[in-house]
Amino acid sequence: MEIAQVATIAGKEFWDRIRNRWVLAVAAVFTVFALAIAYFGGAQQGAVGFRSIEFTIASLVSLVIYLIPLIALVLGFDAIVGERERGSLDLLLSMPITRFELLLGKYLGLAGALAFSTVAGFGLVALVLATQLELNALLHYFGFMLSSVLLGMAFLSLAVMVSVFATDRTRASGMAIALWFFFVLVFDLLLLGALVVTSGQYGGEIFPYLLLANPADVFRILNIFSLEDVRTLYGLATVFPAALAEPWLLGLVMLGWIAAPLAIATWRFRK
Amino acid sequence: MASISPDAGKTAPPPVIAARQVVKHYGRVHAVDGVDLDIEHGELFGLIGHNGAGKSTLFKMMLGLIPPTSGEIRIAGTAVTGKGFRAVRRRVGYLPENVVLYDNLTGLETLQFFAQLKGVAYSACPNALERVGLAHAAKRRVREYSKGMRQRLGFAQALLGKPQILFLDEPTNGLDPEAIREFYATLRGLRAEGVTVVLTSHILSEIQERVDRLAIMATGKIRAVGTVQALREEMDLPLWIDVRIAPSDFDSVRAVLGQLPVSAIEAHDDRVSVRCARDTKMPVIEALAALDGRLLDLHVREPSLEDVFFGFSD
Structure with a gap:
């Protein structure tokens, strides 16, 4: 593998997203949402103003879990199929570059843009809140940011896989939306439904492992488990054994969710 | 006194491009159906045929973009499907049919992107633009380019890195007659430098007096190969x-x-x-x-x- 070729492709993808202000727009969305939640998250209870980092993070998690997978899928679904449909893929592949290098470059460039938006958008809020936070709370917030980046990377990996399998952009967008529905909306309902139907007799032990089969759930567990105050508020997380909730273990699972779709995409792209 | 050529008795140098029994089937469609073709070093070679005759498919196989269903293609002695083909790619320029470039980049940025991929210094880019007559539009975005300008930019891209072999698929699409003349003048200059050029066209009158040899392709097969004169006589x-x-x-x-x-x-x-x-x-x-x-x-x-x-x- 030649790093220079990967870097060339990645650089183009990244700078394209900077130049067309994609990064700026997404970062602004994150900042606005995070600030709104931090200051007005408790408005229902009649209180306005920043309350606690834990409730802020808990609210942000439920927002980000919808938003970031959607943004990542929209960002990556046409990475390959877009070039194919426009007619520029043949020219790219005629260059001294392997298909794996092209795919990896595309992924890293887009991942860089998404990570940059996430860190910049939420990081700005951290700066605003910094004076009101203790070190421990800041660390929690950074943990949230890091896991948000990982969540984005995992869904971006799925998006790039879709972009290799789909024969045209329309189908790719359909597949991307279907993935979003499945992982973000349907998956937990299915699991809960299965638990209820079987009255919890079967699957009780494998249930936590099934949660690992969804990067969005991994993200949720990563964040909720680190927050003592809100852990009890989340039914799902309470059935999760603490032994599995080690951040490094969950982090590894996330890395697996990044690597596996990319590996499948590479295999398919080479064929 | 008769002189004896020092080359007498030696075997001819191997062809730069050699296709042997190349077949490409898409389901029941026989896009390329048993092609044998040798293209010699320094030739200006035309591949002509109607749309759908199999020219572009043959081109893509020669570039290693799609694998043949069966048969073998060697470029400069290296099999296109083999591991060593990346090194050959550095010496190959390709202009796809209806080239699509990136609208958001300027002409110069476009060339710099491809130069990076080809391992060519940025300093070669302004020259390449000059060579195709686009120096004045270097800082303009490709979005604003006309069809002919895009085609020229695509050609400039193919010329980056002094390729030894050029594959040009319908290269004069969208060019006006003046530009077509300049284009062929450039090709003659390249041939004089020893570059092998393969181009396709369906505009026969345009290439018949300009190529050294040509192959006529129809329904996936090469129907005839030779100089224009030889083909006329043969027919x-x-x-x-x-x-x-x-x-x-x-x-x-x-x-x-x-x-x-x-x-x-x-x-x-x-x-x-x-x-x-x-x-x-x-x-x-x-x-x-x-x-x-x-x-x-x-x-x-x-x-x-x-x-x-x-x-x-x-």
Whole structure:
């Protein structure tokens, strides 16, 4: 593998997203949402103003879990199929570059843009809140940011896989939306439904492992488990054994969710 | 004294591009159906055929973009499907049919992107733009380029890194006649430097006087390969002789023409056209010369490549 070729492709993808202000727009969305939640998250209870980092993070998690997978899928679904449909893929592949290098470059460039938006958008809020936070709370917030980046990377990996399998952009967008529905909306309902139907007799032990089969759930567990105050508020997380909730273990699972779709995409792209 | 060539007895250098029994099937569609083709070093080679004849598919296989269903293609001695082909790619330039570039980049940025991929220094980019006459538009975005300008930019991209082999798929699409002339002048310059050029076209009149050899492709097969002259002779197509005469001499001249070994006579307002087989060309012209004085002008129309082409592809 030649790093220079990967870097060339990645650089183009990244700078394209900077130049067309994609990064700026997404970062602004994150900042606005995070600030709104931090200051007005408790408005229902009649209180306005920043309350606690834990409730802020808990609210942000439920927002980000919808938003970031959607943004990542929209960002990556046409990475390959877009070039194919426009007619520029043949020219790219005629260059001294392997298909794996092209795919990896595309992924890293887009991942860089998404990570940059996430860190910049939420990081700005951290700066605003910094004076009101203790070190421990800041660390929690950074943990949230890091896991948000990982969540984005995992869904971006799925998006790039879709972009290799789909024969045209329309189908790719359909597949991307279907993935979003499945992982973000349907998956937990299915699991809960299965638990209820079987009255919890079967699957009780494998249930936590099934949660690992969804990067969005991994993200949720990563964040909720680190927050003592809100852990009890989340039914799902309470059935999760603490032994599995080690951040490094969950982090590894996330890395697996990044690597596996990319590996499948590479295999398919080479064929 | 007869000199003996030092090369006598040696085997010819291997062809730069060698295709052996190349087949590409898409389900039941036989896009390329058993192609054998050798293209020699430094040749300007034309591949002609209708749309859908299999030219682009053959091109993509030669570039290693799609694998053949069966058969083998070697470029500069290296199999296109093999591991060593990346090194060959550095010496190959490719202009795809209807080249699509990135609208959001400027012309110069476009070339810099491809230069990076090819491992070519940025300093080569302004020269490449100059060479295709786009220096004035270097800082403009490709979005604002006309069809012809995009085509030129695509050509500039193909020229980056001094390639030894150029694959140009319908390279003159969208170019005006002046640009087409310049384009072929550039190709002749490259050939003089030893670059092998393979180009496709469906505009036969454009390439017939400009390529060294050409192959006619139809329904996935190479129907004929050779120089234009060789193909004409091989086909043995009849030629036309136009004779201009004064209207008053029309009937007498027609009477003379009727005696000649011609296969058709067509009368027009100011001239008479006769069709004859290639081997009767000289007898016919000599007989016409005897008309002496009544003959105002004479013009021989050789069969065009188009006639050859349709002869083979039908």
